[in-house]
Amino acid sequence: MSDTTNTQTAKRSTGGFDIARLLLEGRAFFALIVIIAVFSYMSPNYFTTSNFLIMSSHVAIYGLLAIGMLLVILNGGIDLSVGSILALAGVSAGAMMQGIELQALGVILYPPVWAVVVLTCVLGAFVGAVNGVLISIFKVPAFVATLGVMYVARGVALLMTNGLTYNNLAGKAEFGNTGFNWLGFSRIAGIPISVLVLAAAAIIAGLMLSRSAFGRWLYASGGNERAAELSGVPTRRVKIAVYTLSGILSAIAGLVLASQLTSAGPTAGQTYELTAIAAVVIGGAALTGGRGTVRGTMLGAFVIGFLSDGLVIIGVSSYWQTVFTGAVIVLAVLMNSLQYGRGGRKV
Amino acid sequence: MSPQTPVPDTKPNPEQVVLAARSVAKSYGNVHALKGVNFDIHQGQVTTLFGENGAGKSTLMKVLSGVIQPTSGEIILDGQPVVFGNAAGARDHGISIIHQELSLAPNLSVRDNIFMGRELHGTAGVDFAEEERQTRKLMEELEEDIDPLTPVEDLRLGQQQIVEIARALSVNSRILIMDEPTSALSASEVEVLFKVIRDLTARGVSIVYISHHLEEALTITDHAVVLRDGNMTAYAPRAEIDLEWIVRNMVGENYDLGSPPGGYEMGEVALSIRNLSVPDASGVDLVRDLSLDVRAGEIVCVYGLMGAGRTELLEAVAGRLAKTGGEIVLEGREVSHLSIGERIARGLALVPEDRQRDGLVQTMSVGQNLSLASIRDFTKGLFTQHRAEKKLIQDSIREVTVKTDGGDASIGSLSGGNQQKVVIGKILATRPRVIMLDEPSRGIDIGAKAEVFRLLAEGAKQGLAVLYSTSEVGECLSIAHRIIVMHKGRVSAVFDSNASKEQIMAASGEAEAA
Numbered sequence: 001m002s003d004t005t006n007t008q009t010a011k012r013s014t015g016g017f018d019i020a021r022l023l024l025e026g027r028a029f030f031a032l033i034v035i036i037a038v039f040s041y042m043s044p045n046y047f048t049t050s051n052f053l054i055m056s057s058h059v060a061i062y063g064l065l066a067i068g069m070l071l072v073i074l075n076g077g078i079d080l081s082v083g084s085i086l087a088l089a090g091v092s093a094g095a096m097m098q099g100i101e102l103q104a105l106g107v108i109l110y111p112p113v114w115a116v117v118v119l120t121c122v123l124g125a126f127v128g129a130v131n132g133v134l135i136s137i138f139k140v141p142a143f144v145a146t147l148g149v150m151y152v153a154r155g156v157a158l159l160m161t162n163g164l165t166y167n168n169l170a171g172k173a174e175f176g177n178t179g180f181n182w183l184g185f186s187r188i189a190g191i192p193i194s195v196l197v198l199a200a201a202a203i204i205a206g207l208m209l210s211r212s213a214f215g216r217w218l219y220a221s222g223g224n225e226r227a228a229e230l231s232g233v234p235t236r237r238v239k240i241a242v243y244t245l246s247g248i249l250s251a252i253a254g255l256v257l258a259s260q261l262t263s264a265g266p267t268a269g270q271t272y273e274l275t276a277i278a279a280v281v282i283g284g285a286a287l288t289g290g291r292g293t294v295r296g297t298m299l300g301a302f303v304i305g306f307l308s309d310g311l312v313i314i315g316v317s318s319y320w321q322t323v324f325t326g327a328v329i330v331l332a333v334l335m336n337s338l339q340y341g342r343g344g345r346k347v
Numbered sequence: 348m349s350p351q352t353p354v355p356d357t358k359p360n361p362e363q364v365v366l367a368a369r370s371v372a373k374s375y376g377n378v379h380a381l382k383g384v385n386f387d388i389h390q391g392q393v394t395t396l397f398g399e400n401g402a403g404k405s406t407l408m409k410v411l412s413g414v415i416q417p418t419s420g421e422i423i424l425d426g427q428p429v430v431f432g433n434a435a436g437a438r439d440h441g442i443s444i445i446h447q448e449l450s451l452a453p454n455l456s457v458r459d460n461i462f463m464g465r466e467l468h469g470t471a472g473v474d475f476a477e478e479e480r481q482t483r484k485l486m487e488e489l490e491e492d493i494d495p496l497t498p499v500e501d502l503r504l505g506q507q508q509i510v511e512i513a514r515a516l517s518v519n520s521r522i523l524i525m526d527e528p529t530s531a532l533s534a535s536e537v538e539v540l541f542k543v544i545r546d547l548t549a550r551g552v553s554i555v556y557i558s559h560h561l562e563e564a565l566t567i568t569d570h571a572v573v574l575r576d577g578n579m580t581a582y583a584p585r586a587e588i589d590l591e592w593i594v595r596n597m598v599g600e601n602y603d604l605g606s607p608p609g610g611y612e613m614g615e616v617a618l619s620i621r622n623l624s625v626p627d628a629s630g631v632d633l634v635r636d637l638s639l640d641v642r643a644g645e646i647v648c649v650y651g652l653m654g655a656g657r658t659e660l661l662e663a664v665a666g667r668l669a670k671t672g673g674e675i676v677l678e679g680r681e682v683s684h685l686s687i688g689e690r691i692a693r694g695l696a697l698v699p700e701d702r703q704r705d706g707l708v709q710t711m712s713v714g715q716n717l718s719l720a721s722i723r724d725f726t727k728g729l730f731t732q733h734r735a736e737k738k739l740i741q742d743s744i745r746e747v748t749v750k751t752d753g754g755d756a757s758i759g760s761l762s763g764g765n766q767q768k769v770v771i772g773k774i775l776a777t778r779p780r781v782i783m784l785d786e787p788s789r790g791i792d793i794g795a796k797a798e799v800f801r802l803l804a805e806g807a808k809q810g811l812a813v814l815y816s817t818s819e820v821g822e823c824l825s826i827a828h829r830i831i832v833m834h835k836g837r838v839s840a841v842f843d844s845n846a847s848k849e850q851i852m853a854a855s856g857e858a859e860a861a
Contacts (some may be wrong), residue, residue: 047625078801220719221711230667231720231773232688263655290710335529 028299039310059305060194064253066279068246076289077142082250084153084251086269094166094264110175128247132240132285157266184259206294223290282332380406384579397793398574405763412444414436432437443515444524507535524555608804614643617812623673625663633659635836637696646813648827656836665697694780706770714740714754747772764795
């Protein structure tokens with residue numbers, strides 16, 4: 001009948017072999033290969049296992065933030081507060097490692113490291129939930145709400161330490177709170193813990209997005225919130241959950257960073273939110289929501305991380321690094337508009 | 348095919364034919380949207396283009412207005428072949444197109460919209476006074492009492508359409524293409540529009556008119572052209588044709604939308620609405636103290652004009668809008684306190700009016716859209732079951748006969764009618780007890796409409812209660828067991844399926860509005 005003409009124009013998402021399309025869809029992957037090839041050629045130290053592991057442990061920080069950011073962006077929002085939550089989490093963990101003084105009881109509590117980690121994640125979840133409630137219940141635009149929370153969280157982190165940095169996170173054996181550095185320095189089977197944490201987060205997020213009902217709700221409400229709502233999707237709860245998860249992931253990133261640096265400062269993680277957004281965009285997600293994958297975002301994070309570390313290794317000025325990163329982001333967005341701009345239009 | 352298919356002359360007579368397309372073809376890859384179409388626009392007359400969705404109407408209009416370039420064939424303006432580089436090129440030749448979706452800036456005034464992009468410059472910047480004077484003159488010509496300084500968002504949709512027309516006239520268009528101009532207008536606004544069209548043709552403006560509303564188009568047109576699958580299948584002046592001729596040429600066979608399904612017993616009352624009131628943002632009631640019942644197996648039509656409160660009624664029952672008073676009882680149980688999702692789980696679901704805005708998730712595939720409302724049915728523990736979902740999708744595609752490459756196709760690749768079937772299929776997949784449909788036939792062709800009716804009739808026979816909202820009387824009569832007429836938020840009359848069109852329209856306040 002009349003519909004045949006339109007059906008034939010359907011872009012086939014499966015099958016077919018088209019090199020240009022493959023290059024476009026796998027662009028982050030190919031970019032990563034090119035980056036590795038070029039730097040391996042320019043520096044003999046680049047293509048070594050130890051260097052890859054070091055670079056990967058750097059990527060872990062951005063990667064964790066980027067997974068949270070991906071969830072938020074899939075939902076059609078943005079989270080500018082991740083860098084500040086990261087700092088707040090680090091400083092809070094640092095404060096807890098110094099001991100919590102309960103003046104009324106006249107005692108100082110030294111919580112074990114696992115308790116510090118859990119409490120810090122709860123803090124991240126709380127700040128993220130504040131974002132979610134502001135956006136979903138009070139209808140504050142995501143950009144503005146998370147911008148506000150970004151300032152508040154950073155301010156609280158500065159207040160907690162008076163602007164100073166906790167340099168001693170090692171804990172003391174007699175208090176039973178040693179082991180904080182485990183996150184940043186230990187390895188299992190030669191792989192840094194931070195990289196394993198990132199891998200675990202990526203696998204859990206990937207499964208959640210592709211296999212769980214929540215993942216489907218997230219894609220649907222990001223693609224068209226009104227349609228999702230009328231299909232019975234609890235769009236408000238999804239939104240709050242998404243920002244909460246982003247907060248938790250930021251807190252984990254904060255713990256990992258503090259552990260790697262063996263210090264927790266209130267100015268850590270400035271502009272990391274932008275790096276996380278860049279990773280998500282390079283990974284092919286649409287800023288308008290509803291499109292994107294964990295795999296792409298991970299590739300995006302590795303592209304940014306391996307590029308900037310590579311530039312350091314071959315001795316390029318950090319000013320140039322900024323220029324290169326910017327160029328990669330613009331190129332990625334350009335390709336996004338190529339990919340989505342001509343998508344499935346009707347004749 | 349019909350015996351009388353006079354083909355337009357190969358050489359159009361420039362005395363009568365102002366713009367003509369000859370053997371125009373347009374291909375996208377190996378998809379042929381237009382396959383060598385001849386089309387004449389007559390000087391100072393209305394030419395209507397009929398055809399189902401996907402027949403190539405929009406493509407032809409885009410070619411004529413310079414938005415896209417034909418793959419082959421030529422455009423002849425006043426007897427001379429022309430090539431329009433783009434839409435602005437066509438506009439310079441006096442050809443304007445008014446799209447179905449209006450292209451006005453709602454925050455700007457009528458005056459600013461009319462002169463958008465070609466502001467009149469005086470000695471001190473934009474000459475607002477002169478713009479306002481010209482706008483006022485245009486509104487007088489169109490006999491519309493619209494102040495030039497009113498923001499467009501404060502106008503009714505029909506008035507916004509008038510503003511679009513005024514904008515086209517202000518650039519001295521001599522050819523005006525109107526794509527579905529009446530789809531959002533009430534009957535009285537359609538009358539105003541038709542009067543404007545007659546005035547325009549009297550002044551020598553040529554009109555191309557596209558509409559799914561066949562009867563309406565027949566009252567205004569001078570020539571009819573029918574497209575099917577990218578070919579021109581028929582062409583005739585108004586005097587030689589009737590409704591049946593158009594339908595036959597559009598679909599190739601005679602379609603009858605039929606009469607309400609019968610031959611079975613109706614069940615208990617499935618949905619009972621008691622004294623429902625629904626306010627708008629400012630607290631004025633859009634639905635006032637309204638009560639109605641729908642029995643299992645019954646199809647109830649809610650007929651009314653735009654703004655009668657039909658959409659608000661259905662959205663409040665579905666749980667989208669808050670109510671200020673009244674009860675919504677589903678199979679004996681009050682559901683007002685439940686969320687949309689919980690109501691769907693209980694078997695009460697809505698097919699919304701605007702499928703692009705409220706029905707579909709454009710970023711997801713056909714299959715994911717179909718399964719969206721029933722995710723819990725194929726989720727075990729934490730994860731969705733891929734095989735169960737696939738089965739649900741395939742069953743849905745078969746049941747509502749969506750024409751698609753499969754569940755993985757992008758939703759944008761479907762025609763309007765098939766997209767609508769996906770929205771209906773999504774709701775049917777939740778196995779509802781009561782289904783509400785808000786203007787489901789809007790913007791879909793007659794073949795797809797017949798299939799939607801078949802689905803509803805089959806559902807009703809199996810005990811589904813159907814609440815169907817529409818602004819087309821003909822639809823009520825061919826599907827509904829009972830017709831409830833809404834006027835200004837209240838039930839103004841109830842008819843059975845033997846009522847006449849005139850009775851129903853009179854009760855809707857249509858006569859009063861005109």
